[in-house]
Amino acid sequence: MINIPTNSLYAMSGVIGLLLIATAxxxxxxxxxxxxxxxxxxQRINSWWIMIAILFAVLVINQTTAMIFFGxxxxxxxxxxxxxxxxxxxxxxxxFWAYLAIPIQYYWVSQGWYGMFIIFIPVYMFLFLPxxxxxxxxxxxxxxxxxxxxxxxxxxxxxxxxxxxxxVLPEKNQAAGPIGxxxxxxxxxxxxxxxxxxxxxxxxxxxxxxxxxxxxxxEGFLGGLGTVTLCCGLVAPLLTPLSxxxxxxxxxxISSSGFIGxxxxxxxxxxxxxKDSGHLIPGHGGILDRLDSLTFTSPLFFHFIYYLIY
Amino acid sequence: MNKFLKIIFFAIFIKPLVFLGxxxxxxxxxxxxxxxxxxxxxxxxxxxxxxxxMSMYPLSTISRVRPVAAADYFLANxxxxxxxxxxxxxxxxxxxxxxxxxxxxxxxxxxxxxGHILLIFPEGSRGKPEExxxxxxxxxxxxxxxxxxxxxPVVLHGLGKALPRGEALFVPFNCxxxxxxxxxxxxxxxxxxxxxxxxxxxxxxxCITKNSNLE
Numbered sequence: 001m002i003n004i005p006t007n008s009l010y011a012m013s014g015v016i017g018l019l020l021i022a023t024a025x026x027x028x029x030x031x032x033x034x035x036x037x038x039x040x041x042x043q044r045i046n047s048w049w050i051m052i053a054i055l056f057a058v059l060v061i062n063q064t065t066a067m068i069f070f071g072x073x074x075x076x077x078x079x080x081x082x083x084x085x086x087x088x089x090x091x092x093x094x095x096f097w098a099y100l101a102i103p104i105q106y107y108w109v110s111q112g113w114y115g116m117f118i119i120f121i122p123v124y125m126f127l128f129l130p131x132x133x134x135x136x137x138x139x140x141x142x143x144x145x146x147x148x149x150x151x152x153x154x155x156x157x158x159x160x161x162x163x164x165x166x167x168v169l170p171e172k173n174q175a176a177g178p179i180g181x182x183x184x185x186x187x188x189x190x191x192x193x194x195x196x197x198x199x200x201x202x203x204x205x206x207x208x209x210x211x212x213x214x215x216x217x218x219e220g221f222l223g224g225l226g227t228v229t230l231c232c233g234l235v236a237p238l239l240t241p242l243s244x245x246x247x248x249x250x251x252x253x254i255s256s257s258g259f260i261g262x263x264x265x266x267x268x269x270x271x272x273x274x275k276d277s278g279h280l281i282p283g284h285g286g287i288l289d290r291l292d293s294l295t296f297t298s299p300l301f302f303h304f305i306y307y308l309i310y
Numbered sequence: 311m312n313k314f315l316k317i318i319f320f321a322i323f324i325k326p327l328v329f330l331g332x333x334x335x336x337x338x339x340x341x342x343x344x345x346x347x348x349x350x351x352x353x354x355x356x357x358x359x360x361x362x363x364m365s366m367y368p369l370s371t372i373s374r375v376r377p378v379a380a381a382d383y384f385l386a387n388x389x390x391x392x393x394x395x396x397x398x399x400x401x402x403x404x405x406x407x408x409x410x411x412x413x414x415x416x417x418x419x420x421x422x423x424x425g426h427i428l429l430i431f432p433e434g435s436r437g438k439p440e441e442x443x444x445x446x447x448x449x450x451x452x453x454x455x456x457x458x459x460x461x462x463p464v465v466l467h468g469l470g471k472a473l474p475r476g477e478a479l480f481v482p483f484n485c486x487x488x489x490x491x492x493x494x495x496x497x498x499x500x501x502x503x504x505x506x507x508x509x510x511x512x513x514x515x516x517c518i519t520k521n522s523n524l525e
Contacts, residue, residue: 075482079333079483079484080333080484082483083333083471083484083485084484084519087471092471096479096481099481099482272518276518277518278335278484279335279336279337
């Protein structure tokens with residue numbers, strides 16, 4: 001029988017409860033206003049069910065499955081990124097090596113080899129990719145290509161692999177187990193997206209960065225910041241080794257960096273004049289549209305608790 | 311053609327390659343003709359084009375999707391010929407000019423009569439990666455006497471990066487598959503080619519992996 005630590009089980013049940021409420025509201029809306037088109041809302045919620053089902057399954061089965069899952073997520077995100085940004089055909093073999101970095105990075109993670117995990121991409125891949133590119137020999141557009149590939153690798157592999165490393169940290173909160181930290185980070189990041197959106201819809205007036213994202217307002221940002229900070233304070237002692245006060249700081253960190261991750265990926269899409277980075281997740285867009293905030297919250301949350309606790 | 315082998319080959323090899331190794335950004339999926347006789351006229355930059363288009367079909371239909379392919383290329387080597395004819399189920403087309411008139415399209419007509427869906431690449435060859443070549447008129451002569459068959463234009467983009475002509479190294483990239491509505495009847499070859507290229511130009515704007523306007 002699969003053994004889920006009590007608090008993590010409660011957290012998962014809570015998430016499923018929230019999704020049930022969202023589904024019920026959606027059905028109610030459809031019944032109340034039969035003439036309004038709720039296709040996107042329906043697709044969004046249905047996709048959430050599928051994503052949550054897959055995530056919970058891989059977290060519960062065992063650590064190896066979770067490693068493979070996060071590695072695969074990095075692969076999908078890197079592939080999507082390199083597909084939408086302009087690349088030179090001569091960089092194909094360099095990109096091939098960038099993909100090979102994924103299994104290697106997740107191998108360091110699975111072994112809990114912290115030193116290698118933290119320098120492999122920022123040092124070794126950083127130095128290796130330009131070398132490989134020199135061997136190809138195409139110098140026109142060299143600077144841009146080196147920068148693009150390495151940035152892609154940092155965002156989609158290095159940053160995302162921090163989620164997986166949470167699973168191999170020594171267990172400090174036995175009621176939550178290693179998956180408690182992952183559930184906490186993923187839930188709070190996504191919840192931050194939703195609450196900033198909802199606060200913005202309700203009160204939004206003053207735009208923060210109209211050039212990048214016309215829908216982002218100070219009201220949405222601050223409302224989300226308050227909500228998520230408070231929730232993090234309350235939930236952190238249950239799912240993580242953090243105290244209430246430390247949880248509040250984690251909340252501030254997750255909410256503000258989640259916002260930055262979101263607008264950074266928005267800027268990429270705006271630069272390329274596209275709305276979604278892919279069509280993989282119905283109602284959401286591509287995988288990067290879903291992972292955007294996580295690319296920033298994962299390493300920042302990780303290093304916050306790593307410094308405080310481990 | 312070995313229907314069973316074809317289904318196995320697509321289920322365990324081609325479909326995972328296309329949906330995991332590549333990844334498709336599909337638009338206009340409802341326009342894809344699921345029943346024959348029908349013709350899909352797609353842009354062509356890579357051998358993967360055929361695999362992607364065929365993978366869009368459910369396994370139960372896959373044996374009725376038939377790529378029309380150059381006999382001189384695909385039948386040149388024994389192994390490739392066996393694979394092309396028995397597993398992929400191509401309809402070989404003689405490009406040398408030796409086969410004349412009605413004989414040239416005999417196999418195509420037979421397949422259409424059987425309710426098959428033909429994949430045709432009007433550019434004729436894969437050309438340079440991610441570049442369009444001039445369209446050829448063959449499609450028109452194939453359909454001009456057939457009232458039951460319509461042409462559906464499809465634009466594929468990004469596959470020329472994943473596996474360009476003359477390269478052996480496959481590198482994963484997402485690609486766009488944009489499907490237009492089936493074209494109305496055409497009264498001349500130029501009319502048909504104009505309609506196809508107008509459709510392609512329109513479809514290219516929906517490609518999210520195409521950024522030539524920025525380069």
